[in-house]
Amino acid sequence: MEELLSAAFPGASFTLSNDSAKHHGHAGDDGSGESHFSLAIEWAGFAGQSRVARQRAVNKALGDMPGERVHALAIRAKAPGE
Template sequence: MEERLTAAFPDADFVLSNDSAKHHGHAGDDGSGESHFSLTIEWAGFSGQNRVARQRAVNKALGDLPGNRVHALAIKASAPGE
């Protein structure tokens, strides 16, 4: 996921956290240890975009990962200074 985010959002600052251990045994936990993630991303390109547009951009960048290998992804996307 980090490679895809870096390619799609050049110069972005982001933190991707694997939260899968917190969801062990819950719905969507496939036992891989890579099912639930949180992303905080700040990128100048998000300026002027609403929350939905930003989340759609992140999901587009990640392609087929959400919904397949990744069960849940919490996204907090912002532009610098927000």
């Protein structure tokens, strides 16, 4: 995921956290240890975009990963200074 995000959002700073252990045994936990993630991303290109547009951009960058290999991805996307 980090490579895809870096390619789609050049110059962005982000933190990707694997939260799967917190969801062990819950719906969507496939036992792989890679089912639930949180992403905090700051990118200048998000300036002027709505929260929904930012989340759509992140999901587009990740392709079929959310919903296929990743059950849940919490996204906090902002522009610098927000």
